Amino acid sequence: MFFLIALAVLVLLHLYLWKRLVRDVSRTRRWRLVGALALVAMALLTVSALALPRVIGIDAARWLVWPGYLWIAVMFYLFVALLVLEVPRLVLRLRDRGKPVDESRRLFLARGAAVVAGVAAPTVVGVGMVSALGAPEVKRIAVPIRRLDPAFAGFRIAVVSDIHLGPILGRAHTERLVRMINETQPDMVAMVGDLADGTVAELGRAAEPLRDLVSREGTFFVTGNHEYYSGHQQWITELDRLGLHYLRNERTQITRGGASFDLAGVTDVTGESFDDGPDFGAALRDRDPAKPVVLLAHQPVQVESAARDGVDLQLSGHTHGGQIYPFHHIVELQQPGVSGLSKVDDTWLYVTNGAGFWGPPVRVGAPPDITVIELR
Structure with a gap:
């Protein structure tokens, strides 16, 4: 049950990231497909990092664990940053309710949110790594x-x-x-x-x-x-x-x-x-x-x-x-x-x-x- 719940959460998080970081910021099907494949690969890497050490041993899985665990942290803070940025998006949406959708402005705001989250998440994770790996x-x-x-x-x-x-x-x-x-x-x-x-x-x-x-x-x-x-x-x-x-x-x-x-x-x-x-x-x-x-x-x-x-x-x-x-x-x-x-x-x-x-x-x-x- 725990595994199924964790897997469901992982899938939902990656779907949300695909929506905000891929679909909302790109205009072509090709780039959306590339982004989707990249997120699928990262999701599989995460599952591998969590599961493989018990299957193939710690030493053999070590090269998967580092990128897999780091992606978990980056993914989490991407989600947090984008969730916070949902507030101004919602305010603007409510303010402009009933007006024709300005596609260029929508794209600008989506890309702006993606850039902010894309900078903030790795920065926080980097600072957190220094703390975790440093002397207690x-x-x-x-x-x-x-x-x-x-x-x-x-x-x-x-x-x-x-x-x-x-x-x-x-x-x-x-x-x-x-x-x-x-x-x-x-x-x-x-x-x-x-x-x-x-x-x-x-x-x-x-x-x-x-x-x-x-x-x-x-x-x-x-x-x-x-x-x-x-x-x-x-x-x-x-x-x-x-x-x-x-x-x-x-x-x-x-x-x-x-x-x-x-x-x-x-x-x-x-x-x-x-x-x-x-x-x-x-x-x-x-x-x-x-x-x-x-x-x-x-x-x-x-x-x-x-x-x-x-x-x-x-x-x-x-x-x-x-x-x-x-x-x-x-x-x-x-x-x-x-x-x-x-x-x-x-x-x-x-x-x-x-x-x-x-x-x-x-x-x-x-x-x-x-x-x-x-x-x-």
Whole structure:
């Protein structure tokens, strides 16, 4: 069903672009045919970029993925620009209602809109590529935690999520993230899901630098939805081999001197379809309510259960901060937080933009980040 809906949207978008960028701006059948064939080719390229990595492998499909994903971004912003330009077109149409159609003016306006959209879309995508492929921003956020023992004042948790190793992001991306995280000298590293878009056989080498993460308490991780699409059990085994600690609906104590707080983790909600769903009861039952608890959960929406169970702070990713403006408005309809720090009842929720991207190597209005959470 998802594939059929996505395919229908793709077809409708290309039909709209053909109407506005080909039919409305050309006078001859020949040029309309050329434009139609070009858009059909781009549509097929898009489908290939989305589907072929799972069929022929990531390495073999890499040369298709770059142009296919970039066209998705350009296509989207062409649509947005042309949609905005529909407003003045409609105003002029209403003003001239009942008058004979001036074909030369209609052609001039159609070509003008095509030029504006044709310049704006690649420009926005180009700026977004620089943001997506550049080094993540290092954010530092202080969070006050109830019942936190003074021994943990200033305790730093480096949060990283949505690394999305795949056809575009590889080992060099992981090496840069590890270097940047280690430079923050964290007390602990929290990876909150969506490490890779492929199997360990395809991307295991790209993930290997994670073994070089350095912190006093170590690196803890939970699954995201993309782990389940990529073979979650093999990735759990691989990350364990690299020295990372998996929190599967469980918790551990972080101690300093005679003080401690609970660190818990739950699986992603997508795990329910793989007999591996989140279990807050297992993760939080029988704990000492006098001690604070920090929870790792991939999706912000899981904070609703966390708040009911008295969690002090939930660390999440998944949203990419919207990744491509204005998608954050759609994400807001699904998640209680899109980016940054917020509060749900008595539970703090921090959502990182993530350190990678999914699909187009483009970020507009949502730069990648690594966040250092300092407990107060």
